[in-house]
Amino acid sequence: MRKLEKKIALITGASSGIGKAMAIAFAREGALSIVVDIHEQGVKDVVDAIVSEGNNAWAEVCDVGQALEVRQTVARVIAEFGAIDILVNNAGIMDDFMPAADVEVQQWHHVMNVNLHGAYYFCHEILPAMVERGKGNILNISSVGGIQGSRAGAAYTAAKHGLIGLTKNIAFMYVGKGIRCNAIAPGGVNTNIGAGMHPNAFGYERMMTGMATMPRMAAPEEIAAAALFLVSDDGSFVNGEVLVADGGWTAY
Numbered sequence: 001m002r003k004l005e006k007k008i009a010l011i012t013g014a015s016s017g018i019g020k021a022m023a024i025a026f027a028r029e030g031a032l033s034i035v036v037d038i039h040e041q042g043v044k045d046v047v048d049a050i051v052s053e054g055n056n057a058w059a060e061v062c063d064v065g066q067a068l069e070v071r072q073t074v075a076r077v078i079a080e081f082g083a084i085d086i087l088v089n090n091a092g093i094m095d096d097f098m099p100a101a102d103v104e105v106q107q108w109h110h111v112m113n114v115n116l117h118g119a120y121y122f123c124h125e126i127l128p129a130m131v132e133r134g135k136g137n138i139l140n141i142s143s144v145g146g147i148q149g150s151r152a153g154a155a156y157t158a159a160k161h162g163l164i165g166l167t168k169n170i171a172f173m174y175v176g177k178g179i180r181c182n183a184i185a186p187g188g189v190n191t192n193i194g195a196g197m198h199p200n201a202f203g204y205e206r207m208m209t210g211m212a213t214m215p216r217m218a219a220p221e222e223i224a225a226a227a228l229f230l231v232s233d234d235g236s237f238v239n240g241e242v243l244v245a246d247g248g249w250t251a252y
């Protein structure tokens with residue numbers, strides 16, 4: 001028996017990196033992966049890759065930072081498939097390592113919108129249906145930047161800390177409704193997240209002081225394996241937890 005047989009799993013930011021690895025891994029375990037991303041061609045490519053392996057996937061193009069788009073996406077998926085068993089809030093962007101004095105209002109709001117508000121929008125839209133069914137599983141992809149002070153700039157750090165607060169609040173509030181909510185805090189992972197960044201010199205220099213202790217970068221599949229544990233019944237007694245997957249970086 002595969003671990004996610006017949007589950008419907010919606011994964012945001014799933015056209016690249018960790019999200020793509022989770023969509024592929026979950027589908028291999030029997031789930032229908034709902035591949036959500038702002039990047040239309042990327043969504044199609046990941047769905048094609050999953051289907052070509054004989055597994056199930058469905059494409060949804062959505063900007064997670066737009067509440068209305070999120071509402072429409074969730075409504076479409078529930079109308080099509082009847083339910084969403086697993087929600088993974090993974091879509092995220094970097095912040096150029098901007099310290100608080102330098103981050104412009106527009107960039108602050110953009111990072112918050114994608115990295116924190118997007119997760120709230122999806123939880124807000126999907127939770128009522130999960131409560132009605134008496135079951136559901138939510139996973140938020142935070143970061144070691146969500147538990148420590150200088151793995152990125154001010155906006156990314158604040159958003160990822162906020163995501164952990166949202167995780168714990170949902171976990172406790174809905175504990176009697178058959179819903180679990182956890183987070184993963186990855187360390188460095190080889191993905192496209194750094195592409196196109198214009199690092200702030202001061203922020204970069206401060207951030208780099210802790211980089212020497214990073215053991216290595218992970219492959220996205222290593223984070224997907226931790227995700228599979230949390231969203232499957234293997235993690236049935238784990239709720240409100242932040243699983244740090246950083247190869248021991250924060251152990252120092």
Ligand SMILES: NC(=O)c1ccc[n+]([C@@H]2O[C@H](COP(=O)([O-])OP(=O)(O)OC[C@H]3O[C@@H](n4cnc5c(N)ncnc54)[C@H](O)[C@@H]3O)[C@@H](O)[C@H]2O)c1
Pocket residue numbers: 012013014015016017018019036037038039042062063064065090091092093114141142143144185186187188189190191192193194
């Ligand atoms: N790569 C790392 O080192 C690392 C470390 C810790 C945490 N994370 C977190 O992991 C998550 C996945 O990042 P990744 O490293 O795989 O990066 P990635 O850039 O490879 O993938 C992120 C995906 O999110 C999508 N996305 C961006 N903005 C979006 C929006 N507004 N709406 C919908 N989709 C959007 C992108 O198109 C992309 O497909 C992020 O939340 C990131 O903060 C990454």
